Amino acid sequence: MPSFRYTGRDLHGARVNGAVEGISADAVASELLARQITPLTIEAESAQDSGADAFAVLRDKLRRKRVDLDELIIFSRQMYSLNKAGVPIIRAIGGLAESNRNLYFRGILQDVRASLESGQSMAVALNAHPKVFNNLFVSMVSVGENTGQLDQAFKQLSAYLELERETRKRIKQATRYPIFVLVAMGVALAVINLLVIPAFAKVFAQFHAQLPLPTRVLIGTSSFMREWWWLLLLGIVGGLYGFFKWIETDAGALKWDRIKLRLPIVGGIFERIALARFTRTFAMMYRAGVPLLQTLSINSASVGNRHIGEAILAIRESVERGEALTRSAHNSGLFTPLVLQMMAVGEETGALDDLFVEVADFYEQEVDYDLKQLADAIEPILIVAMGAMVLVLALGVFLPMWELGSAAQGRG
CATH class of the missing domain: 3.30.1490 (Dna Ligase; domain 1)
Structure with missing residues (x-):
C-alpha cells in the first residue's frame, strides 16, 4: 500500500x-x-x-490483496447491525475500516468512506471495487438505499453468502478423499519408478536374459523418468500454465464451463450447484424489488458457469420480447419438468420469489445428496486404478523372477 x-x-x-x-x-x-x-x-x-x-x-x-468470503460475511453482518442500530453510514464504514485486520480490505473501506463523504451513494462507492463487491452485492445495496431498507439488504446478503460458504465447504469435504488418494498414487508411482524398479533392473541385468514385455515396459518407463524428469516437470508446469491462461480468456472459460457440465459423475453436480445459486439469488433479488430483467442480467454473471450464464441471458432476451418467464425457462432446457411446474405456479399466483426459494431448496438438497454419494461413486474407480497399477507392477517384477527361477532349475 x-x-x-x-x-x-x-x-x-x-x-x-x-x-x-x-x-x-x-x-x-x-x-x-x-x-x-x-x-x-x-x-x-x-x-x-x-x-x-x-x-x-x-x-x-x-501482502494479501484479496477479501475472503468469511470477511464479506462478517462485513455484511456488522453493517446490518450498525444500520439497524441507527449508526450513520459514514461512521459505520469508518469504524469497520479501523478495526479490520486485513489491510487491503481496510484500504478499500477507507476509500468507500471517502467516496461517501464526497456525496456518492453507498452503491456507487462499492461499485468502484468490483473485485470485492460484485454486481449482485452492489445491486442489493442499491435497492436497499432506494427503499430505505439498507439494513435488510445487508441481512439478506449475509444469509446468501453464508449459504455460498456452506456449499463450498461441502464440495471441499466431498473431494478431499479422492484428491488424497490420487496424490498418494502419484507419490507411490514416482518412488517406484525412481527407486524400486532401478534396483530390480540391476538384478535382472546380471542374468543377461530376455525379460518379459511388462518388465521391459517398466524398466523403460523408469529409465525415461530418471533421465528426463526435468522435461516431464517442465511439460506439466507448462501445460498447467497454458490451461489456466486459456480459461482466463472468454472463449476458453466458456468452453471449459461447457466441458465441466459434461464430465462423468461430477458434471451433474456442477450443473445443480449453478442452478441452486441462480434460483436462490433470483429469489433474493426479486423479493428485494430488483426489476426482473436486471435480476436475470446480474444472475447470468453470478452463477459461476459461463455456459449456464449464456442460457440465462437467452431467457432474459425472451422475457424482454414479451414471453412468459416459465416458457422462456422451458426453452432454455436447463430445468426439469417438476421445477418448471413450480415456476409456473409461482408466476400465476404472483409468488414467484417464494417458489424460487422452494426450487433453490430442492436443488441444494440434490447437491447435498450428490456430494455425500460422490465418494461412493469415485471409490470403485480408484480401486480399479490402484488394482491395475499393482497388477502391472506385480507382472513386471515377478514374471522375470519366475522365468529365471525356472531356467535355473532346468540347468540344475
Missing part, C-alpha cells in the same frame, strides 16, 4: 505532519479527518523520501 506524507492542523489549530499509508489520497484524507486532523497537503512519498523503498515494495507485494 502506498505511503503519503501530510501536513495539517489539529483541533487546537496546531500544525502537525507525518506519514500514513492508504489506498489513495482521498482515503488518507478521510483517515486524517477521523483522527480530527484537517489536512492541508497530502503527497505520495517518493522512493527517496520513503527510505527503505525496496522493503516497502516487497512488503506491499507480499
Whole structure:
C-alpha cells in the first residue's frame, strides 16, 4: 500500500505532519479527518523520501490483496447491525475500516468512506471495487438505499453468502478423499519408478536374459523418468500454465464451463450447484424489488458457469420480447419438468420469489445428496486404478523372477 506524507492542523489549530499509508489520497484524507486532523497537503512519498523503498515494495507485494468470503460475511453482518442500530453510514464504514485486520480490505473501506463523504451513494462507492463487491452485492445495496431498507439488504446478503460458504465447504469435504488418494498414487508411482524398479533392473541385468514385455515396459518407463524428469516437470508446469491462461480468456472459460457440465459423475453436480445459486439469488433479488430483467442480467454473471450464464441471458432476451418467464425457462432446457411446474405456479399466483426459494431448496438438497454419494461413486474407480497399477507392477517384477527361477532349475 502506498505511503503519503501530510501536513495539517489539529483541533487546537496546531500544525502537525507525518506519514500514513492508504489506498489513495482521498482515503488518507478521510483517515486524517477521523483522527480530527484537517489536512492541508497530502503527497505520495517518493522512493527517496520513503527510505527503505525496496522493503516497502516487497512488503506491499507480499501482502494479501484479496477479501475472503468469511470477511464479506462478517462485513455484511456488522453493517446490518450498525444500520439497524441507527449508526450513520459514514461512521459505520469508518469504524469497520479501523478495526479490520486485513489491510487491503481496510484500504478499500477507507476509500468507500471517502467516496461517501464526497456525496456518492453507498452503491456507487462499492461499485468502484468490483473485485470485492460484485454486481449482485452492489445491486442489493442499491435497492436497499432506494427503499430505505439498507439494513435488510445487508441481512439478506449475509444469509446468501453464508449459504455460498456452506456449499463450498461441502464440495471441499466431498473431494478431499479422492484428491488424497490420487496424490498418494502419484507419490507411490514416482518412488517406484525412481527407486524400486532401478534396483530390480540391476538384478535382472546380471542374468543377461530376455525379460518379459511388462518388465521391459517398466524398466523403460523408469529409465525415461530418471533421465528426463526435468522435461516431464517442465511439460506439466507448462501445460498447467497454458490451461489456466486459456480459461482466463472468454472463449476458453466458456468452453471449459461447457466441458465441466459434461464430465462423468461430477458434471451433474456442477450443473445443480449453478442452478441452486441462480434460483436462490433470483429469489433474493426479486423479493428485494430488483426489476426482473436486471435480476436475470446480474444472475447470468453470478452463477459461476459461463455456459449456464449464456442460457440465462437467452431467457432474459425472451422475457424482454414479451414471453412468459416459465416458457422462456422451458426453452432454455436447463430445468426439469417438476421445477418448471413450480415456476409456473409461482408466476400465476404472483409468488414467484417464494417458489424460487422452494426450487433453490430442492436443488441444494440434490447437491447435498450428490456430494455425500460422490465418494461412493469415485471409490470403485480408484480401486480399479490402484488394482491395475499393482497388477502391472506385480507382472513386471515377478514374471522375470519366475522365468529365471525356472531356467535355473532346468540347468540344475
